[in-house]
Amino acid sequence: MRSSPQDIDQRVASPTPSLLIPRPEQGEWPGLADPPDSPLRAKVAEVLFRSAVRSLPLRVEFPDGTVLGAGDVTDPLMRLVRPRAFFHRLGADAKIGFGEAYLVGDWTSKRPADLLTVFAQRLTRLIPRRLQHLRRFVERAHPIEERNTLRGARQNIHRHYDLSNELFEIFLDETTTYSSALFDDSAADPTAPSAAADPMSGLRAAQLRKIDAILDRAGVGPDTTLLEIGTGWGALAVRAAQRGAEVTSLTLSAEQQRAAQTRIAGAGVADRVRVLLQDYREADGGFDAVVSVEMIEAVGERYWPDYFRAVDRLLRPGGRFGLQSILMPHDRMLAARNSYGWVHKYVFPGGLIPSMQAIEENLRSHTSLRIREALFFGADYAETLHRWRERFLARWSEVAELGFDPTFRRMWEFYLAYSEAGFRSGHLDVAQFTIVKPE
Structure with missing residues (x-):
């Protein structure tokens, strides 16, 4: 692009x-x-x-x-x-x-x-x-070539996450975290002077608060063996390693793997983290805890059973799974699941946002895992997206220097505004789930 x-x-x-x-x-x-x-x-x-x-x-x-x-x-x-x-x-x-x-x-x-x-x-x-x-x-059906087979998933991830590490660094906060932040009450107020003056004010702290919350849900502490499905740019792996955990992190993005390894080495925890260019279906071993932050949306409905079965297989008895997922109402998910839309064509090929009912049904039908508790914070995602869009537009000249054209600018602006509207309207939500495996 x-x-x-x-x-x-x-x-x-x-x-x-x-x-x-x-x-x-x-x-x-x-x-x-x-x-x-x-x-x-x-x-x-x-x-x-x-x-x-x-x-x-x-x-x-x-x-x-x-x-x-x-x-x-x-x-x-x-x-x-x-x-x-x-x-x-x-x-x-x-x-x-x-x-x-x-x-x-x-x-x-x-x-x-x-x-x-x-x-x-x-x-x-x-x-x-x-x-x-x-x-x-x-309505158009999803292209067969965008199904998340082992090969298709790599290609779909490549189309979005391998655009440019530098692009994401421009509009994200210092942690390069590309998922909803978890604000405290004052930081989430868009009328607060700090938020109005600087879209990034408080965002790093809110992202670390989110990371700490999901690690707490998974019970991550000293000597925990942790599997992360979806590396991002390495902020969660670093945070877990700083708690004393031994981390294996999986990504399908070569760009993200390279950037994450650099971040991990810079944080001095390279001896506690390994980042593998590997699909979750290819993972092996046993882990005390698993975390996955906003990766399930890219899995595709056809492969949700495989995703949850893999977590169940890799998690030791008594282990915990911290899952952060965007959600939509079940009736809207059913209406959207066979429809090919703008976001699929231009941003996230092959994906589908699940409903909470779909997650519960997949867990019940295909695994021994069960949800113990959940935290919903959709308003925080609306605020996160608003800040990303403000930052992207304010720093467009830097994006353009990377070789992205004005059509890409309008595409990215529409994508961020469209997503923000989904959370502001209540059409979308986001939640962290504490999911447990029986002893």
């Missing part, structure tokens, strides 16, 4: 012809610049969109000055720059087209997270109920 500086298309059907709309480079974003041609679907999409936004607390502004929506000047504004292209994308594939339209500038907003939160809060009501059964005729 890197390219040389891209061309600029100034041919915009808008009252402001000088407005510069980025045109994605064909070599990096094949087919993205040109909207699909689907007149009938575009007309249906326009009718449904206009009907849906009329009662929402937002404003949608068309190039001719027409404004739809029930919002006032305090509510988020969505500017339709190229309505025709927007509705053709929406009609061809609503779940992918809406985000793609943002990537190419067909619509824009100065408050994308606020805008997307309004849509997310009414997600199940945007399409009339009598028409919802038609979704199966227009």
